[in-house]
Amino acid sequence: MAHPTPPKTIHPLDLADIDDLLSDEEKAIRDTVRRVCAEHVDPHIGEWFEKGELPVARELARTLGEVGLLGMHLEGYGCAGMSAVDYGLACLELEASDSGIRSLVSVQGSLAMFAIWRWGSEEHKQEWLPRMAAGEAIGCFGLTEPDHGSDPGSMRTRARRDGDDWILEGRKMWITNGSIADVAVVWAQTDDEEGGRGIRGFVVPTDTPGFSAPQIHHKASLRASVTSELVLDGVRLPADAVFPEVRGLKGPLSCLNEARYGILWGAMGAARSAFSAALTYSKEREQFGEPIARFQLTQSKLAHMSVELTLGTMLALHLGRRKDAVGLRPEQVSIGKLNNVDKAIEICRTARTILGANGISHEFPIMRHANNLESVLTYEGTPEMHTLMIGNALTGIPAYR
Known part of the structure; x- marks a missing residue:
């Protein structure tokens, strides 16, 4: 039986020719992300890292939104609906430039947007997802707390009923995008007479009174990334701010x-x-x-x-x-x-x-x-x-x- 002769071209960064396993469309998506990073990130990333800032975070989010990278693996609501492999290839190229840039995209799409897309009400989705996909609104994800990282079930942030409203009290720590976010997905312990006790998620517009997000400085890592604390000091939310169905750590x-x-x-x-x-x-x-x-x-x-x-x-x-x-x-x-x-x-x-x-x-x-x-x-x-x-x-x- 005749066997094909393998090509003699050697690609030093891909010695096993993994590229041959990708479709033309997947390569095109990969190349697009690489091109965006080469133009908008690579010439500046060393300076941003050294200064410990990402001064163009909002502008960069809009640029990434224009090429469909924000929430790219989600369907509908302005999202690109691409495959998991497409999203993975994009993450690889983004982090080849810098982990902080991939974190911006990852938190936006896989944490904040995915939470709203998977667990939010139709009103939540219509209000936030199209703008977030376009990079016009930025999201963050409030789970980790100063004293609770690997054990989120012991979180101290509380949401209590006050009439038809919810009142949130607590703190979240090490939150990417926090200081520039327009919306925060915040997870809190609840004790609701109707819904019972348990962890629930809330969609929190960051201009709500009582919400603040002081930026964390003096980092030796992820310096070209916005990292913040979230402070929830009597944040009053309407009844429909809560994710309607999901409860617990699920x-x-x-x-x-x-x-x-x-x-x-x-x-x-x-x-x-x-x-x-x-x-x-x-x-x-x-x-x-x-x-x-x-x-x-x-x-x-x-x-x-x-x-x-x-x-x-x-x-x-x-x-x-x-x-x-x-x-x-x-x-x-x-x-x-x-x-x-x-x-x-x-x-x-x-x-x-x-x-x-x-x-x-x-x-x-x-x-x-x-x-x-x-x-x-x-x-x-x-x-x-x-x-x-x-x-x-x-x-x-x-x-x-």
């Missing part, structure tokens, strides 16, 4: 799984950027009269980085295809998030060693990606929690309880 955890899926793709973007910088540098930097790419130990580092980048990208693509075909179980998302972020950090650290002291300079993207990934490692579920979620799936024993 609501927020469903949103987190959407965001985690984007992260497992995005981490490979940061890894690719660091690997690419190291590969280029190794062929240009000379020591002992030779480019350092000539040395066996350097080639060993490059080979191992290439293998891990390939495996992580293949895992992301597999999970994306499965999500489009039949959906993903939480532990499958945990496999991707746990593996890919860990391997991306490893790639960044190895890439830094190839550049030596130059690896810590903002002239190169490696240390910026490495710092960002330290946040990505623990948000949307710490590695410990994802490990135990996988362990629970394997043994049937929930060790985290």
Whole structure:
């Protein structure tokens, strides 16, 4: 039986030719995001990171909305209705520029918009989703609290009835987009005589009296991202501000799984950027009269980085295809998030060693990606929690309880 001869072209950033598994449409979406990032993000991201600001967040959101990236995997209400693989490829390209930019898109689309799209009333959807998809309104997602991260069921934020209204009291912490948001999805404990006790979600316009979102400064990671505290001081909302059906952790955890899926793709973007910088540098930097790419130990580092980048990208693509075909179980998302972020950090650290002291300079993207990934490692579920979620799936024993 005759076998086809594989093409001889070598793509150093895609040695396994994963691109051949993508459709022309998927490649076109990927290329569009890469082009937008090259024009609007890459020339400025080093300066934004160094200054610890994202001064064009609103303008950037509108630009991303114009090309259909905000809530791109949702159907209707002005959303593009693209596939999970399309969304994953977009996240990879966004995070190849910077984790903070992918976080802006991820929080907007997979947390705030998805929560409203999946759990909101028709009025919520009509009011917010078209504007959010266009980047004309920005959303944030209030779940994590100062004292409760991995254990959201113990949150202290409360929503109590006052006549037909709800009154929200509490604080949320480490909230991406918080200070620039027009709407916040806030999760709170309730004790409603009609609906019973439990966690419920609320759609909170950020101009509501009693709501404030002081920005968090002095970060060493995700510096080109708006991160805030949410303060809810007697925030009065009408009865229809609450998500009508969902109760308990099912609501927020469903949103987190959407965001985690984007992260497992995005981490490979940061890894690719660091690997690419190291590969280029190794062929240009000379020591002992030779480019350092000539040395066996350097080639060993490059080979191992290439293998891990390939495996992580293949895992992301597999999970994306499965999500489009039949959906993903939480532990499958945990496999991707746990593996890919860990391997991306490893790639960044190895890439830094190839550049030596130059690896810590903002002239190169490696240390910026490495710092960002330290946040990505623990948000949307710490590695410990994802490990135990996988362990629970394997043994049937929930060790985290």
